Amino acid sequence: MDSALIPEGVKRCSFGKFAIGIIIVGGVLLWGVYAMLLIWLKGLNQTNMNDYYGFALWIWADLGVIALGGGAFFTGFLRYVIGKDELKNIINCAVLIGFICYSSALLILAIDVGQPLRSWFIFWHANVHSMLTEVAFCLSCYFAVLIIEYIPLILENRQINKVPFFHNLAHNMHEVMVIFAATGAFLSFFHQGSLGGTPAVLYGRPFSFREGVFIWPWTFFLFTWSAAAYGPCFTLFVTRLTEKITKKKLVKQNVIDLLAKISGWTMGTYVIAKIIDTWYWATVTAPARGFNLIDFYSNNPFYGIWILIAEIVVCGIVPALILLTPKGRNNSTLLFTAVSLACIGVLLNRWVMVLQVMAIPVMTFETWVLYIPSWQEVATTVLPVAYGIILVMISFRYLPIFPQERELNP
Amino acid sequence: MFPFSFEWIWDVGHMVFMGGLWYALTIIGITMTYCILKSIIDTMQGKGGHHH
Numbered sequence: 001m002d003s004a005l006i007p008e009g010v011k012r013c014s015f016g017k018f019a020i021g022i023i024i025v026g027g028v029l030l031w032g033v034y035a036m037l038l039i040w041l042k043g044l045n046q047t048n049m050n051d052y053y054g055f056a057l058w059i060w061a062d063l064g065v066i067a068l069g070g071g072a073f074f075t076g077f078l079r080y081v082i083g084k085d086e087l088k089n090i091i092n093c094a095v096l097i098g099f100i101c102y103s104s105a106l107l108i109l110a111i112d113v114g115q116p117l118r119s120w121f122i123f124w125h126a127n128v129h130s131m132l133t134e135v136a137f138c139l140s141c142y143f144a145v146l147i148i149e150y151i152p153l154i155l156e157n158r159q160i161n162k163v164p165f166f167h168n169l170a171h172n173m174h175e176v177m178v179i180f181a182a183t184g185a186f187l188s189f190f191h192q193g194s195l196g197g198t199p200a201v202l203y204g205r206p207f208s209f210r211e212g213v214f215i216w217p218w219t220f221f222l223f224t225w226s227a228a229a230y231g232p233c234f235t236l237f238v239t240r241l242t243e244k245i246t247k248k249k250l251v252k253q254n255v256i257d258l259l260a261k262i263s264g265w266t267m268g269t270y271v272i273a274k275i276i277d278t279w280y281w282a283t284v285t286a287p288a289r290g291f292n293l294i295d296f297y298s299n300n301p302f303y304g305i306w307i308l309i310a311e312i313v314v315c316g317i318v319p320a321l322i323l324l325t326p327k328g329r330n331n332s333t334l335l336f337t338a339v340s341l342a343c344i345g346v347l348l349n350r351w352v353m354v355l356q357v358m359a360i361p362v363m364t365f366e367t368w369v370l371y372i373p374s375w376q377e378v379a380t381t382v383l384p385v386a387y388g389i390i391l392v393m394i395s396f397r398y399l400p401i402f403p404q405e406r407e408l409n410p
Numbered sequence: 411m412f413p414f415s416f417e418w419i420w421d422v423g424h425m426v427f428m429g430g431l432w433y434a435l436t437i438i439g440i441t442m443t444y445c446i447l448k449s450i451i452d453t454m455q456g457k458g459g460h461h462h
Contacts, residue, residue, distance in 0.1 A: 123431075126411050128423035137427070141434045148442060167458035168449040179441050187434060 005398050007158055009406040012397050025389045032383025035376040036111055044114045046376040055358050057373040061381045062108040063195055063350040065101040066139075067223075068343060070231025072098020072146060073181075073188035078262065080181035089255045092401045094235045095149045100391050102143045104384030109139075111380050131194040131201070138191030145184040148173065153399050189224050196223025199353050206289040207296050208357040210281060218277050219353070225273065229266035230346035232259050233319070233339040240336050242396060248409050250402040257329050260339075264323025267342065271316040278312065296360055300368040303356055311352065315345025 001015040012018070039046045047056050075094040079087040110116040122136045155161060155170035193216065199208035200217030210217040236259060243250050282293040297305040322328035322338035329335055359369045373381075395401055411418060411428055418424060452458060 124411055124415070125417060126427060128421075128427040133427065137431045137434075141431070141438065144435075144438055148438070164456075164458040165449055165453045168452040169445060171458070172445045172448045172452070176441050176445060179437065183434060183437055 002398075005157065005159055007398070007400045007406075010409070018393070018397060021393060022390060025386050025393070028382060029386040029390065032379045032386060035379030036383060038376055039111055039114070039380065040116065046374060048372060048374045048377065053358055053369045053371050055354055056112065057355075057377040058108045058112060058381050060347075060351050060354045061384065062105050062112070063354055064347045065104045065108075065384060066192065066195065067227045067230060067346045067350055068234040069098045069101025069105070070188065070192060070227030071233070071235035072101075072149070072231070073142070073184045074228040074231055074266075075235060075259065076149070076177075076181035077185040080178040081185065084258065084262075086255050086258050089402070089404050090235065090239065090251050090259060092153055092399075092403070093239055093251075094232070095146065095153065096392065096395050096401060097235055097238055097388075099146045099150045100384075100388040102139065102146050104387060105139065106143055107384060107387075108380070109136075131198045134194045135191045135198075138187040138194070142184055142187040142191065145180050145187065148180055149177070149184070152177075153395070153401070156400050157398055188227070192224040192227040193220040196220050196353070199357050202357070205357050205360070205362060206286050206291045207360045208353060209285065209289070210277070211285060222270070222274060222277060225266070225270045226346055226349060229263060229270045230342050232263040233267075233323075233342035233346075236260060236263070236335070237339040237343055238392065239402075240332075240339070242392070246396075248405065250405050250408065252404055252408065253330070255404075256335070257326075260323050260329045260335060263342075264320055264329075267316070268320040268324055271312065271320055274312060274316065278308070296356075300359075300370065302370055303359060303368070307348065307352060307356070311345055311348040315341045315348060319345065 006012050035046075049056050071094045075087055075091055078084045079091050110119060113119060122133060123140075126133050126137075152170040152173045155166045155173075160166050161170065197212075197217050197220035199205070200210040200212070200219040203209050208219075210219050212218045212220065236256060239251055239256070286293065286296075294305070297303055297308065319338040319342040322334050323342075327334075328338060355371065359371065361367055361369075411424075413420075
């Protein structure tokens with residue numbers, strides 16, 4: 001039925017099977033859209049946020065997808081600016097994931113502002129003393145870059161590419177992609193960093209407060225570093241998952257190996273920096289404000305010291321060690337375990353820096369806030385996942401996401 | 411926000427923030443304009459009529 005649109009020389013499942021998949025995930029998407037409309041039409045009272053706890057679950061999802069989408073800027077930087085040519089075989093997948101993650105992040109922000117028709121206020125009435133203004137600027141500009149990076153992929157669809165203008169446009173955009181990749185890396189450095197800097201400048205919250213250099217707290221650099229380290233892991237995770245589902249080899253092992261190795265080194269150095277940051281904060285910064293480390297991890301039924309160990313050891317040191325060893329990278333199961341742990345690790349880090357920060361009591365009369373999100377928050381957090389799956393399904397079916405697929409599956 | 415907006419102040423914050431935004435948008439805009447114009451010229455010259 002749609003065979004004319006499928007890239008030449010590759011096999012895809014029947015249209016009926018594909019349509020059933022879209023309908024099933026589409027049902028989840030509609031559930032999220034319904035919750036989103038409820039929030040837009042009825043207001044933020046649909047959430048469990050209140051004056052005491054002002055961060056919804058989706059803010060964690062927002063920071064999470066931005067970190068996971070970091071694979072796009074870092075892989076693009078390695079491919080176009082540093083010149084790691086092998087990565088051309090996985091860059092399309094990284095761009096697709098980046099596009100999904102950043103469009104999801106902007107959608108979540110549109111839900112969070114409660115009044116999306118006034119989103120432009122942040123550009124016109126900008127508060128130039130706010131790190132979040134910088135985040136909004138860089139996020140919007142970088143999303144524009146991601147759209148530009150995704151367009152050539154669409155134009156390379158078998159039918160669209162037959163139109164000479166679109167063919168030329170795709171070719172010319174590829175020719176200047178280094179400019180977009182460099183711009184994307186610049187924008188990502190600042191918005192990833194500022195997202196990390198924001199909790200660290202909250203001097204009334206000793207759990208997240210950090211010292212730093214000039215106007216930038218140490219977490220500014222840690223967030224950018226972690227996005228560069230863990231983002232490519234999500235690209236590898238999605239690639240492996242697509243391979244498992246389609247029962248096909250889509251990317252050659254040398255490409256996977258290179259990206260995994262770079263990711264391993266970035267992650268290893270990040271984890272060392274994170275341990276130093278945590279140690280200094282636990283022994284100097286927090287005690288100077290009257291808190292001991294254990295105060296942040298006790299007297300509540302959920303946030304124990306386990307979360308710190310899980311983030312740094314299980315989902316930091318362990319995947320870094322696996323990715324740093326050739327045996328670990330060449331073993332499919334170990335590699336998949338490592339990238340999965342890495343993705344969980346960065347999501348845990350964002351959870352801690354967003355939700356645990358708000359949960360910890362800072363005054364003597366306060367207690368822990370164990371926040372339970374409303375179903376509307378859960379639905380709007382699941383919404384980007386469903387949207388992402390649908391876009392991956394459509395892109396994989398109709399666009400040349402994996403250039404080596406034909407060669408690997410004759 | 412532009413320098414002619416009533417909220418504008420000529421200080422470092424406004425120049426760095428808004429300057430950075432317009433700088434990034436200018437690079438993106440110029441590069442995309444170049445791509446589109448070159449593609450129109452290429453198409454008019456008959457390029458891209460077949461697959462490479």
